[in-house]
Amino acid sequence: MATTWHVLGAGSLGTLWATRLARAGVPVRLILRDAARLKAYEAAGGLTLVEHGQARQYPVPAETPDNPAPIQRLLVACKAYDAEQAVAQLASRLAPGAELILLQNGLGSQDAVAAVVAQARCIHASSTEGAFRDGDWRVVFAGHGFTWLGDASHPVAPIWLDDLKDAGIPHEWSTDILTRLWRKLALNCAINPLTVLHDCRNGGLQEHHCEVAILCGELTELLERCGQPAAAQDLQQEVERVIHATAANYSSMYQDVNNRRRTEISYLLGYACKVATRHQLNLPHLNQLQQRLIVRLQSLGLPSD
Ligand code: NAD
Numbered sequence: 001m002a003t004t005w006h007v008l009g010a011g012s013l014g015t016l017w018a019t020r021l022a023r024a025g026v027p028v029r030l031i032l033r034d035a036a037r038l039k040a041y042e043a044a045g046g047l048t049l050v051e052h053g054q055a056r057q058y059p060v061p062a063e064t065p066d067n068p069a070p071i072q073r074l075l076v077a078c079k080a081y082d083a084e085q086a087v088a089q090l091a092s093r094l095a096p097g098a099e100l101i102l103l104q105n106g107l108g109s110q111d112a113v114a115a116v117v118a119q120a121r122c123i124h125a126s127s128t129e130g131a132f133r134d135g136d137w138r139v140v141f142a143g144h145g146f147t148w149l150g151d152a153s154h155p156v157a158p159i160w161l162d163d164l165k166d167a168g169i170p171h172e173w174s175t176d177i178l179t180r181l182w183r184k185l186a187l188n189c190a191i192n193p194l195t196v197l198h199d200c201r202n203g204g205l206q207e208h209h210c211e212v213a214i215l216c217g218e219l220t221e222l223l224e225r226c227g228q229p230a231a232a233q234d235l236q237q238e239v240e241r242v243i244h245a246t247a248a249n250y251s252s253m254y255q256d257v258n259n260r261r262r263t264e265i266s267y268l269l270g271y272a273c274k275v276a277t278r279h280q281l282n283l284p285h286l287n288q289l290q291q292r293l294i295v296r297l298q299s300l301g302l303p304s305d
């Protein structure tokens, strides 16, 4: 019998994955926070995915964390700051040989999760797909993209990648997933905080070329010191390319701030600054950027961690 995908977190990415897997006939179950959320979900009748302007509802079954059934495969689709605690409450349900797929952006949350489920295999993911919620249990598929998956401690690809193929989720197994995550983190550190501080779209950073270049220099130093030279390669050119290619877009951090949501700062810029300190690397502009961002978040009444 096919293994069930348990999806922890029915937000944007969780819904995007759950609906496409369910549509392909793959068994999926959502894990919702509590009985109240489960009741609200059941009243809604399922998850709705809006794709190419067409809305379609999928009655994916759901449960609460205290359901006793064992979990073999868990897609962790919470924000980075929620992942450790959300997974910890399921630790006793994980079957021997269980696998977790971690969709969180940035770095730091993956290690925190792995520490609470030492017996399970943790697979990291880095995704350029884009989705947002436009109502309760309703998600718009906004940007087609790609997802890289990998396991830094075990290079062999799992057989369930076939489920992703059947579900039409574009993906590739990566033997250098940490390089990909570091590269994405560096891009996010060079772009996202500045879009918040300058209150602009990504393209607005073309007017702050020097500031971006100085940050890229420090991020390159950091990546090299962390043993990630491939992630450091031509970083500034890549950052400039992304700024140009996504000029009309607002960065994800800008959108979080604009929607008065908590950001993932601690797993992006905060993580970079913490690792630099651990390596006794002095990166004044990166540290100053973090301080400026914290002050801005606090002035807006948003969490700064
Ligand atoms: P989201 O806020 O839309 O969804 C997270 C969901 O997790 C929410 O529904 C929340 O209620 C739920 N959750 C939190 N704690 C829970 C718990 N203890 N039990 C059950 N549910 C719980 O977030 P998202 O946009 O889907 O982002 C998830 C991760 O994916 C983030 O790290 C984000 O950076 C990354 N990501 C998102 C996108 C995107 O387009 N949305 C793209 C790439 C990467």
Ligand code: KPL
Binding pocket: 187, 188, 189, 191, 192, 202, 242, 246, 250, 251, 252, 253
């Ligand atoms: O990933 C991004 C984001 O907005 O989070 C990009 C577009 C690369 C900007 O950093």
